[in-house]
Amino acid sequence: MLANHVLFLDGEALVIDKPAGLPVDRPRDGSLSLENHLDGLTFAFKRWPVPVHRLDRDTSGCLLLSRNPKAHARLQQAFEQGLVRKRYLAVLEGVVEGESGLIDLALAKVSTAETGWRMVGDPLGAKGSKASRTAWRVLSIKDGRSFVEFIPETGRTHQIRVHAAEALGAAVVGDPIYGTGTKAAGASTLLHAAELMVPRAGKEPIIAKAPLPERFIAAGFTEADAAPAQ
Numbered sequence: 001m002l003a004n005h006v007l008f009l010d011g012e013a014l015v016i017d018k019p020a021g022l023p024v025d026r027p028r029d030g031s032l033s034l035e036n037h038l039d040g041l042t043f044a045f046k047r048w049p050v051p052v053h054r055l056d057r058d059t060s061g062c063l064l065l066s067r068n069p070k071a072h073a074r075l076q077q078a079f080e081q082g083l084v085r086k087r088y089l090a091v092l093e094g095v096v097e098g099e100s101g102l103i104d105l106a107l108a109k110v111s112t113a114e115t116g117w118r119m120v121g122d123p124l125g126a127k128g129s130k131a132s133r134t135a136w137r138v139l140s141i142k143d144g145r146s147f148v149e150f151i152p153e154t155g156r157t158h159q160i161r162v163h164a165a166e167a168l169g170a171a172v173v174g175d176p177i178y179g180t181g182t183k184a185a186g187a188s189t190l191l192h193a194a195e196l197m198v199p200r201a202g203k204e205p206i207i208a209k210a211p212l213p214e215r216f217i218a219a220g221f222t223e224a225d226a227a228p229a230q
Helices: 034-041 069-080 159-167 214-218
Strands: 006-009 013-018 060-066 085-093 100-104 107-112 116-121 133-142 145-152 191-200 203-209
Touching: 006 203, 013 034, 013 191, 013 203, 060 069, 060 203, 069 191, 085 159, 116 159, 133 159, 145 159
Parallel strands: 060 191
Antiparallel strands: 006 013, 013 060, 085 145, 085 191, 100 133, 107 116, 133 145, 191 203
16 A cells, blocks of 8 residues: 555655556556556545656666646646755665765657657757756765765766766666666666755745665665765
8 A cells, every 4th residue: 555655644645656557648558557556546536646746666666756737747747947956875886986976968769669658868959859958966885885875966867877878987787778777677776866855935845855775774875875965
């Protein structure tokens, strides 16, 4: 029950800690998705909440849902205006060069009949690509892997995953598209939306923090490693 995963709740918004493996959109094969859980997230409202943004199936953490149409429009506008702050945590395959930086690498979508679609970096910013920027900081290095904080300034599809693999040269552990992971059921991708902050005019901001998942702890990284810079 996702009712046990609520991180923030008021009259217009809801933030849940989405489990890894649960898709936000209904898969083509008709398997379970967030939609199957919405009836349990109404909390005395008649309307089902509606996702304001997306997280990849295998990414866990903070997912914002609106509780009425007017709130949905305002929250979406905050995303479109770049006012939302998101903090992600990831374990990368390999040791990253440097301690921190800003990745400024436009992304474009490519598709082939053999492999399907994926996003690729486009340093020349060709027609059809979209500007993409991600701040990053290494939190810890253990057993040849990097524990990294990502603060995206834009919200492109697969942005952190592509920026990690192409700009930092170290894919997210378990990533089945840009790394060496598999798409098998139960496979674990170590990417987590740890924090979300959404400003609201005339109201307190929406602030949510999702605890570090067990799959990160099993990989050797702890909440102490994940602490943000002071």
